[in-house]
Amino acid sequence: MQKQKEPLPILAIARAGIIAALYIAVTLVLLPVSFGPVQLRVAEALTVLPILFPEAIAGLFIGVFFANIFGGLGLADILGGSFITLVAAAVTYRFRHSIIAYLSPILFNAFLVSLYLHALFEWPYWLTVVSIGLSQTVVVFGLGYPLVRLLKKIQKS
Amino acid sequence: MWGVSAVSLIKSITIGQYLPGTSPLHRLDPRLKIISLILYITAIFFVRTFAGYGAAFLFTSFLLLLARLPLGYVIRGLRPVLFLVAFTILLHFFMTKGGEVLVRIGPLTVESAGVRLGLFMSLRLLFLVVTTSLLTLTTSPIALTDGIEYLLKPFKRVGLPAHEIAMMMTIALRFIPTLMEESQKIMKAQMARGADFESGGFLQRARSMAPLLVPLFISAFRRADDLAVAMEARCYRGGEHRTRMKEMVVTPLDYWALAAVTAFLLLIALSGI
Numbered sequence: 001m002q003k004q005k006e007p008l009p010i011l012a013i014a015r016a017g018i019i020a021a022l023y024i025a026v027t028l029v030l031l032p033v034s035f036g037p038v039q040l041r042v043a044e045a046l047t048v049l050p051i052l053f054p055e056a057i058a059g060l061f062i063g064v065f066f067a068n069i070f071g072g073l074g075l076a077d078i079l080g081g082s083f084i085t086l087v088a089a090a091v092t093y094r095f096r097h098s099i100i101a102y103l104s105p106i107l108f109n110a111f112l113v114s115l116y117l118h119a120l121f122e123w124p125y126w127l128t129v130v131s132i133g134l135s136q137t138v139v140v141f142g143l144g145y146p147l148v149r150l151l152k153k154i155q156k157s
Numbered sequence: 158m159w160g161v162s163a164v165s166l167i168k169s170i171t172i173g174q175y176l177p178g179t180s181p182l183h184r185l186d187p188r189l190k191i192i193s194l195i196l197y198i199t200a201i202f203f204v205r206t207f208a209g210y211g212a213a214f215l216f217t218s219f220l221l222l223l224a225r226l227p228l229g230y231v232i233r234g235l236r237p238v239l240f241l242v243a244f245t246i247l248l249h250f251f252m253t254k255g256g257e258v259l260v261r262i263g264p265l266t267v268e269s270a271g272v273r274l275g276l277f278m279s280l281r282l283l284f285l286v287v288t289t290s291l292l293t294l295t296t297s298p299i300a301l302t303d304g305i306e307y308l309l310k311p312f313k314r315v316g317l318p319a320h321e322i323a324m325m326m327t328i329a330l331r332f333i334p335t336l337m338e339e340s341q342k343i344m345k346a347q348m349a350r351g352a353d354f355e356s357g358g359f360l361q362r363a364r365s366m367a368p369l370l371v372p373l374f375i376s377a378f379r380r381a382d383d384l385a386v387a388m389e390a391r392c393y394r395g396g397e398h399r400t401r402m403k404e405m406v407v408t409p410l411d412y413w414a415l416a417a418v419t420a421f422l423l424l425i426a427l428s429g430i
Contacts (some may be wrong), residue, residue, distance in 0.1 A: 008321050010393060011385040017328025018336075018381040022374065024329060025336035029344075030366075042366050062326050066333075069293060076198075076285070120202075121245055121278045124252060142363040143370065150371060 008055070016059035019049060023063025040135045043067065047085070047105035048144035050093035052151055057089040080116045084108050102145060106136040175297050181410060182224035182295045187304030189411040193418040194292045200422040201284050209430040210280050216421055217287060224295050231290065238286050242279045249275030298330040303405060320395060328384070335380075340373050 026043040046063070049056035065082040088108035092101045110133030118125040177183070185193075204210055221231065255270030293301070306323030313319050344354065347368045354365050 008318060008395075010388050011382070013321055013324055014328060014385040014388060015378070015381040017325040018332055018377050018384070020325060020329035021332035021336050022377050024333050025340055026370070026373070028333070029337055029340045040363065042363065042370070045363075045366075045370065058322060058325055059329075062322070062329055066326070066329060069289065078289070121282060122253075122274065123245070123248060138360050138363045142360050143366055146367065147370065147374065151374070154375070 012053075012055040015053060016055040016062070019046065019053075019056050019059030020062035020066065022046060023060060024067045027063075027067040040139065042139060042143065044105065044109075044136055044139045045143035045147060047089060048092060048102060048140060048148050050089045051096040051101050051148050052155070054093050057086065057093055060089045061086040076116055076120050081113060084112045102140055105144075106133060106140055109133075109136050174294065176226060176230070176294050177297070178225060178295065180223060180225040180295070181414075182220065182291070184408075184410065185295075185414055186405055186407050186411045187296050187300040188307050188405060189407060189415055190292060190296060191301075191304050191308060193415055194288060196415075196418045196422050197288055198285060200418075200425045201281060201288070203422070203426045204281070204430070206430050207277070207280075209425055210284070212421075212425065212430065213284055217284065217291075220291055224291065226291075226294055231287065231294070234290050234294075235283065235286060238282065242282055245279050245282060246275040249278060299327065300403075300405075302326040302330070303401070307405065320399075324395075332380070336373070336377060339376065340369060343372050344369055 023043045023046050026046070027041060030042050043063070046056070047060060049060070061082050064085040065078060068078040068081045085105075085108075088105045091104040091108070095101050095104070110129045113132055114123075114125055114128035117123045117128050182190075201213060204213060221228065249271045250267045251265055251271065253271035253274050254266075254268050256273075257269045258266050259269055259272065260267040296304075302323045305326065306319055309317060309319040309322060344352075348354070352365070352368045354362070354369070
């Protein structure tokens with residue numbers, strides 16, 4: 001997506017924008033449980049969407065960017081969180097046919113988000129890794145996985 | 158409980174919102190405002206002592222005054238992070254050791270180093286949230302994306318589609334309220350059919366979100382298709398030769414703002430407070 005000279009197809013732009021809006025809307029609607037060290041960010045179920053659409057990579061990046069502006073821990077979280085999501089989403093897309101696609105948003109978030117939370121606010125690193133990892137696993141496998149299967153079925157029909 | 162409370166919470170969300178106005182802060186160029194924010198946040202990370210936070214408090218209060226924002230509104234915006242502040246304080250009170258023992262509860266002790274670090278980190282967190290909301294409260298989303306697009310331009314060389322990303326941001330900002338309203342509607346509709354978003358364990362609760370997310374996603378993707386058709390019909394052709402209704406102009410006021418923030422950063426970094 002990054003290297004191409006042709007302008008992006010309009011549908012891809014529209015879809016990426018809507019995916020970003022979805023991420024933000026779901027995060028805000030479920031705000032009481034979205035933020036915090038023991039976070040259950042239901043919107044993270046969207047992180048598996050690059051399996052179906054490559055433009056979801058950009059959509060997720062923007063979604064996390066704004067969601068963290070609206071309720072995160074300030075600039076470090078806005079930039080850090082969204083870039084980690086970008087990398088994780090690109091990996092998900094690259095390995096979209098294997099289990100790595102699902103593991104990527106879990107592992108990148110658990111290990112890297114904890115890293116800056118530890119560096120900035122001195123939260124205990126491993127405790128944060130376990131807590132974020134656990135919540136990501138629940139959301140990605142409990143919600144993201146069935147969602148992708150369903151959307152695939154709809155796409156086919 | 159939070160299934161219901163989530164529905165009523167939306168009205169109380171103030172963070173990330175824009176309050177239109179004509180104050181000097183509102184009139185700043187969005188590009189320089191973003192750069193100033195980055196500098197100011199860097200300064201906050203340089204703060205070493207509580208006196209440093211005192212200085213930051215004075216500077217932030219000055220900015221708040223200048224922005225003519227209702228103070229109650231800004232303080233209400235802090236509510237969602239209070240949980241994190243409490244968590245940070247408790248964590249350091251009980252886990253960080255060193256200095257005198259202040260309180261002893263069974264095997265747990267609260268020591269002076271922990272109290273200091275807990276308060277220090279919570280202040281950092283609060284300042285980060287307030288300064289970031291100073292930007293979003295005084296800058297319209299459109300101006301914000303224009304500023305971001307401009308600042309992303311240098312990355313075009315490495316293949317980053319700066320305009321397209323800004324367009325996606327604009328679409329996202331436009332559709333957040335629509336999708337929030339829709340998700341509330343779906344939540345209420347599913348609750349009326351007996352859906353339960355509240356009880357059960359961790360996994361159960363995540364799974365209970367499916368009746369909300371599936372219809373929401375499907376209708377959102379349909380919306381994206383419609384939007385693409387509408388854009389196509391209006392001959393949208395990306396960033397080339399596109400003009401703006403409001404051009405961004407840098408004024409002397411912007412240079413003054415940038416100078417003030419830079420001076421503050423140098424003061425904090427060099428004096429070591």
